Amino acid sequence: MKRRIALQHMATVVGGLVTLPAWANGWSSQSLTTNSYLSAKQDALLASVVETIIPETDIPGARSLNVHTFVQKMVNDCYEEEVQQNMIKGLQVTEELARKKYSQPFNSCSADQRMEVLTQMENSADQPVADFFKLTKDLTIQGYMSSEYVLTKHMKYTMVPGHYYGCVPVVTK
Amino acid sequence: MANFTIDAVKKMTYDAIVIGSGISGGWAAKELSEKGLKTLVLERGRNVEHIKDYPTANMHPWEFEHRGQVPLELRKQNPLIGQKRGLFSEATMHFVVKDAEHPYVQDKPFDWTRGYQVGGKSLLWARQTQRWSDLDFEGPARDGFAVDWPIRYKDMAPWYSHVEKFAGISGNKDGLPQLPDGEFLPATELNCVETYFQGQLAKHYKDRQLIQGRCAHITKPEPIHFEQGRAKCMHRTLCSRGCPLGGYFSSNASTLPWAAKTGNMTLQPHAVVHSIIYDEKKGKASGVRVIDANTKQMSEYYARIIFVNASALNTNLILLNSTSSRFPQGLGNDNGLLGKHIAWHNYRARITAQYDGYQDTTTDGRTPNHSYFPRFRNVHKQETDFLRGYAAGFSAGRGTNQNREGIGVSLKESLLNPTLGPWNVSSWMMGETIPKETNFVSLDASQKDPYGIPLLHISVDWEENDDKMVKDYQEQFTEMFTKAGFTNIKTSDSKHAPGADIHEMGGVRMGTDPRTSLLDKWNALHACKNVFVTDGACMTSTSTQNPSLTYMALTARAADYAVSELKKKNL
Numbered sequence: 130m131k132r133r134i135a136l137q138h139m140a141t142v143v144g145g146l147v148t149l150p151a152w153a154n155g156w157s158s159q160s161l162t163t164n165s166y167l168s169a170k171q172d173a174l175l176a177s178v179v180e181t182i183i184p185e186t187d188i189p190g191a192r193s194l195n196v197h198t199f200v201q202k203m204v205n206d207c208y209e210e211e212v213q214q215n216m217i218k219g220l221q222v223t224e225e226l227a228r229k230k231y232s233q234p235f236n237s238c239s240a241d242q243r244m245e246v247l248t249q250m251e252n253s254a255d256q257p258v259a260d261f262f263k264l265t266k267d268l269t270i271q272g273y274m275s276s277e278y279v280l281t282k283h284m285k286y287t288m289v290p291g292h293y294y295g296c297v298p299v300v301t302k
Numbered sequence: 303m304a305n306f307t308i309d310a311v312k313k314m315t316y317d318a319i320v321i322g323s324g325i326s327g328g329w330a331a332k333e334l335s336e337k338g339l340k341t342l343v344l345e346r347g348r349n350v351e352h353i354k355d356y357p358t359a360n361m362h363p364w365e366f367e368h369r370g371q372v373p374l375e376l377r378k379q380n381p382l383i384g385q386k387r388g389l390f391s392e393a394t395m396h397f398v399v400k401d402a403e404h405p406y407v408q409d410k411p412f413d414w415t416r417g418y419q420v421g422g423k424s425l426l427w428a429r430q431t432q433r434w435s436d437l438d439f440e441g442p443a444r445d446g447f448a449v450d451w452p453i454r455y456k457d458m459a460p461w462y463s464h465v466e467k468f469a470g471i472s473g474n475k476d477g478l479p480q481l482p483d484g485e486f487l488p489a490t491e492l493n494c495v496e497t498y499f500q501g502q503l504a505k506h507y508k509d510r511q512l513i514q515g516r517c518a519h520i521t522k523p524e525p526i527h528f529e530q531g532r533a534k535c536m537h538r539t540l541c542s543r544g545c546p547l548g549g550y551f552s553s554n555a556s557t558l559p560w561a562a563k564t565g566n567m568t569l570q571p572h573a574v575v576h577s578i579i580y581d582e583k584k585g586k587a588s589g590v591r592v593i594d595a596n597t598k599q600m601s602e603y604y605a606r607i608i609f610v611n612a613s614a615l616n617t618n619l620i621l622l623n624s625t626s627s628r629f630p631q632g633l634g635n636d637n638g639l640l641g642k643h644i645a646w647h648n649y650r651a652r653i654t655a656q657y658d659g660y661q662d663t664t665t666d667g668r669t670p671n672h673s674y675f676p677r678f679r680n681v682h683k684q685e686t687d688f689l690r691g692y693a694a695g696f697s698a699g700r701g702t703n704q705n706r707e708g709i710g711v712s713l714k715e716s717l718l719n720p721t722l723g724p725w726n727v728s729s730w731m732m733g734e735t736i737p738k739e740t741n742f743v744s745l746d747a748s749q750k751d752p753y754g755i756p757l758l759h760i761s762v763d764w765e766e767n768d769d770k771m772v773k774d775y776q777e778q779f780t781e782m783f784t785k786a787g788f789t790n791i792k793t794s795d796s797k798h799a800p801g802a803d804i805h806e807m808g809g810v811r812m813g814t815d816p817r818t819s820l821l822d823k824w825n826a827l828h829a830c831k832n833v834f835v836t837d838g839a840c841m842t843s844t845s846t847q848n849p850s851l852t853y854m855a856l857t858a859r860a861a862d863y864a865v866s867e868l869k870k871k872n873l
Binding site: 183270293 | 360362363364367368369371372373374375490491492493494496497536537538540660661662663664665666667668669706709710711713714717718722
């Protein structure tokens with residue numbers, strides 16, 4: 130019933146306006162692009178966090194594939210204000226923990242130290258802290274695995290397979 | 303001045319008007335213009351030109367800013383389409399109607415799924431194309447619901463063939479009474495576990511089969527497909543973005559360019575049809591009133607015949623809004639049944655499981671199709687405590703095990719080296735719903751949409767027969783899955799609101815008796831013989847098959863009849 134009322138209300142509002150069904154307006158992803166909401170410092174810290182989750186080896190890590198930019202964009206465009214604020218808070222906690230445990234900025238910590246900080250946050254009893262870690266990790270994995278580099282170099286991505294074979298032997302690497 | 307008026311009317315006059323450019327409107331456009339009629343096709347949405355207007359068709363996953371997810375602001379603005387599973391994504395949302403664009407009133411929850419653009423939902427459909435049989439056309443008469451269909455399979459068979467050859471339908475000749483064979487291009491492949499399940503069914507049951515779905519994909523192009531500028535399906539499986547190859551059938555890739563090539567079709571987008579004009583003196587329809595979606599100006603267009611293909615519920619809306627002193631309740635609505643007996647398909651139930659066999663095999667490439675489980679309940683006689691039955695989709699495929707534990711190098715290693723998971727199998731029901739007078743649409747007395755057209759009230763809901771069918775599907779498939787040795791079997795009933803099922807039908811049903819139906823056996827209004835309805839609105843019952851192929855065939859059949867009647871000067 131609630132939905133019905135909402136719609137009726139909307140209909141009344143819309144009825145008075147000259148709304149054009151201009152397809153191109155409002156639907157293109159470009160028009161929705163927003164500027165980064167994190168400061169340069171917070172962005173650098175986020176880069177360090179995603180790099181800790183998926184580090185550089187002989188294969189590029191999350192930072193060099195710009196996954197932190199993706200994470201920030203997703204949080205900014207696809208999540209509620211409180212989630213956006215919790216990201217800022219989570220980054221603060223990350224920095225504070227590093228300074229408390231290792232007396233240096235998170236960025237200056239060794240890989241092991243950074244992993245220790247994030248693991249502590251993952252297991253935190255403080256729900257917002259644990260939530261920050263989980264969301265950042267999930268988005269990092271999503272951004273990394275759907276990056277052009279990983280899909281084309283490691284996941285045999287192809288847009289046009291050209292065929293479907295229903296029953297083939299499993300090829301072991 | 304008088305001459306000027308006559309000229310102006312002449313300019314607005316065509317032989318035929320087709321309202322809507324989706325699956326059925328596209329076919330009306332093709333058939334009528336091919337037979338030499340100057341045909342005006344009115345589409346309420348924008349133009350979508352094949353290839354040119356498929357902005358996302360060649361985009362890679364990483365090119366979508368939010369990897370497909372629709373930003374929060376747009377989701378909040380569109381709570382209704384936000385529920386369209388799969389269609390509301392960065393890849394396809396430009397083909398789905400925004401909530402504010404065309405409001406409607408839900409007397410009961412209804413997730414109306416609409417595509418307002420040239421091509422309509424033919425860009426987004428599931429592309430499954432199964433014929434009806436007499437077990438479907440004789441259903442209402444045998445089981446005592448709705449009214450008897452005025453046609454039988456023999457009336458439809460040549461028209462099924464006609465549309466199949468042009469559209470390009472792949473499939474096997476399976477020889478089943480409930481699913482007649484058609485004009486097929488080679489079928490797509492079943493995979494190991496689908497074939498295995500097929501064998502298990504044959505072993506345990508006499509009345510149940512799994513077949514490959516017949517689908518509107520060109521697996522091996524014939525000259526007629528090349529002539530349309532279409533090519534072989536390349537298994538991109540990005541269909542709902544629009545296919546630049548024309549690998550699957552859509553109005554945009556197939557019927558509309560074909561109609562345009564005749565030189566007889568005028569396609570007019572941004573043309574929202576307000577109503578059909580009834581000429582009291584001549585006793586037939588003379589044209590349509592159209593509102594320009596951009597300027598909101600109304601104009602009139604005239605023609606000798608009118609095909610209404612606006613999509614089932616919008617076709618009801620237009621006819622209900624076409625009032626005159628002869629038809630105060632809506633065009634052709636002498637019996638008061640216009641808008642009533644709305645039915646659809648029941649997609650509520652699903653079942654998933656795993657299979658531990660065939661560990662040394664997998665699939666390669668991607669399939670645009672899935673396998674199909676023809677109806678086995680109440681096929682030849684009534685056997686259960688519910689009326690009619692259900693078909694089902696079935697598919698199997700191997701997933702990947704992705705270990706997401708931990709962080710750092712070990713996480714990266716597991717992400718980049720996923721292992722093959724077990725075979726996952728799933729099935730979804732496609733149930734027949736029973737048309738009832740209490741499931742109906744009507745017009746609001748005062749509220750209007752942005753074009754000044756009354757808002758449509760939708761008042762439809764599930765009933766006990768649907769619940770029983772869901773339960774039976776879950777029980778029967780659990781039994782079949784168990785016998786096949788599938789494990790981890792899970793059933794679900796989404797209980798979603800109707801509308802998300804998309805296949806709404808009825809309201810302007812066909813029948814032999816003008817007292818109980820709106821359309822005759824040629825899809826013409828009993829009471830206004832030059833108006834034809836050949837989209838979902840004409841359906842007397844729903845059967846279980848995906849309906850588009852039947853709309854195509856009904857449209858081609860009705861167009862052939864209309865043109866021959868015009869030639870005989872009967873219309």
